[in-house]
Amino acid sequence: MSPTKVLFKLSGSIACYKACHLISRWAQEGKEVQTVASAAALKFVGASTLEGLTGKPVYSDLFESGRQMAHIDLVKWADFSLLCPATANTLNKLANGLGDDLLGSLFLAHDFAKPYFAAPAMNTAMYRHPATRESLGKLKSWGVHILPTGRGRLACGDTGQGKLLEPDLVWESVEHYFANLKGPDRKPLRLLITSGGTEEAIDGVRSITNSSSGQTGARFADYFFKRGDDVTLLKAERAIPPEQPVEVVDFATFHDLDNQLKGILGRTHFDAVIHLAAVSDYSVDHILIDGRKVAPNAVGKLSSGHEISLQLAPNHKIVDRLRHYSLNRSMQVVAFKLTQNASEKEGERAVLDLLRHSSADIVVHNDLSEVDPENGKHVAALYRGGVLTERVTTKDALIRSVESLLVNSPAKS
Numbered sequence: 001m002s003p004t005k006v007l008f009k010l011s012g013s014i015a016c017y018k019a020c021h022l023i024s025r026w027a028q029e030g031k032e033v034q035t036v037a038s039a040a041a042l043k044f045v046g047a048s049t050l051e052g053l054t055g056k057p058v059y060s061d062l063f064e065s066g067r068q069m070a071h072i073d074l075v076k077w078a079d080f081s082l083l084c085p086a087t088a089n090t091l092n093k094l095a096n097g098l099g100d101d102l103l104g105s106l107f108l109a110h111d112f113a114k115p116y117f118a119a120p121a122m123n124t125a126m127y128r129h130p131a132t133r134e135s136l137g138k139l140k141s142w143g144v145h146i147l148p149t150g151r152g153r154l155a156c157g158d159t160g161q162g163k164l165l166e167p168d169l170v171w172e173s174v175e176h177y178f179a180n181l182k183g184p185d186r187k188p189l190r191l192l193i194t195s196g197g198t199e200e201a202i203d204g205v206r207s208i209t210n211s212s213s214g215q216t217g218a219r220f221a222d223y224f225f226k227r228g229d230d231v232t233l234l235k236a237e238r239a240i241p242p243e244q245p246v247e248v249v250d251f252a253t254f255h256d257l258d259n260q261l262k263g264i265l266g267r268t269h270f271d272a273v274i275h276l277a278a279v280s281d282y283s284v285d286h287i288l289i290d291g292r293k294v295a296p297n298a299v300g301k302l303s304s305g306h307e308i309s310l311q312l313a314p315n316h317k318i319v320d321r322l323r324h325y326s327l328n329r330s331m332q333v334v335a336f337k338l339t340q341n342a343s344e345k346e347g348e349r350a351v352l353d354l355l356r357h358s359s360a361d362i363v364v365h366n367d368l369s370e371v372d373p374e375n376g377k378h379v380a381a382l383y384r385g386g387v388l389t390e391r392v393t394t395k396d397a398l399i400r401s402v403e404s405l406l407v408n409s410p411a412k413s
């Protein structure tokens with residue numbers, strides 16, 4: 001059970017009505033919930049609703065007579081803070097240290113010995129906007145626990161990322177955080193996991209891709225999330241989504257994945273990247289239609305009856321650049337090497353070759369002939385620094401072994 005004094009902050013999103021469910025749940029569970037609402041939030045839910053749910057008057061005005069030290073007193077009083085829903089506007093203000101309203105002043109006075117959670121809720125374009133991405137990265141690096149968003153139909157009619165995480169999942173994330181704090185366990189890791197296959201467009205409806213389903217990536221993400229780690233899953237649009245409410249960012253092409261990695265790793269300090277994505281070695285450079293050169297994706301749909309040839313251009317190896325992209329130069333890199341019908345010796349050679357050119361610390365080798373998802377078989381060999389450390393036979397064992405290597409790794413200079 002999480003601590004009892006909750007400073008529940010609302011900013012002006014249509015999702016304020018959903019936050020009321022969570023306020024009500026915590027109040028019924030016996031917590032003392034003090035709400036603070038921005039002026040915009042009070043346009044979405046009434047002060048009477050918030051007072052009725054908590055039994056306490058809502059705070060909103062920084063300069064309210066008799067409550068002028070609220071921005072300090074409330075921080076001292078609370079066990080933790082939750083900003084839910086967190087609007088783009090408020091997140092961007094907090095990330096810039098603005099204190100011109102009560103939410104901003106409370107954040108400036110926040111004592112980071114106490115957890116501060118934020119559950120963003122906004123339209124997909126607002127969520128993807130570089131200002132918002134940068135603010136989320138900054139806030140995370142200061143110790144704010146940014147919860148992932150849900151995906152689906154938004155109030156504006158668009159479909160995508162940015163929807164407030166369902167209130168029961170916000171509840172679960174916060175409770176989960178405190179449950180893990182109590183465990184004997186280990187320090188949480190900040191992990192970036194890539195999964196699924198890149199897709200290189202030929203025309204508007206055809207592409208070159210691979211058979212990676214993203215299932216292993218989703219399993220890794222779910223496992224580490226449940227262990228209390230802060231997980232971001234960068235997955236192919238069609239890849240299997242995780243079951244847990246981890247933060248998900250989608251990619252499509254090789255260049256898209258490469259750019260997203262540069263951006264995400266450059267903004268946020270990650271302890272490790274688990275690079276499971278199946279990345280295309282080639283992108284389509286151009287198409288020759290009856291000898292005429294056309295850019296990929298320039299034609300809606302190539303019609304039949306023409307002589308078509310595709311000219312492919314080699315892509316660089318993303319795994320070689322991950323540490324270079326990263327804010328944290330001692331970030332650990334977990335890479336995967338898949339071979340087909342390779343002997344043990346050939347497998348080892350492939351791993352050593354990958355280690356020679358990449359920045360990988362841990363390499364997981366598996367051979368297609370020994371992977372049988374139908375029967376739960378997933379034979380893999382784990383290498384650290386070129387030395388075989390372990391062989392496992394199932395996906396679960398693989399995930400636990402990767403965790404153990406990450407946690408027990410020698411500190412890098």
Ligand SMILES: Cc1cc2nc3c(=O)[nH]c(=O)nc-3n(C[C@H](O)[C@H](O)[C@H](O)COP(=O)(O)O)c2cc1C
Pocket residue numbers: 010011012013014015038039040041086087088089090091121122123126
């Ligand atoms: C109907 C409506 C719904 C809105 N929903 C959101 C939202 O979900 N997320 C968001 O970031 N902004 C949303 N906005 C815009 C914010 O309310 C606006 O940026 C406001 O200034 C936020 O103020 P605050 O961050 O101080 O609460 C919405 C505006 C309207 C009119």
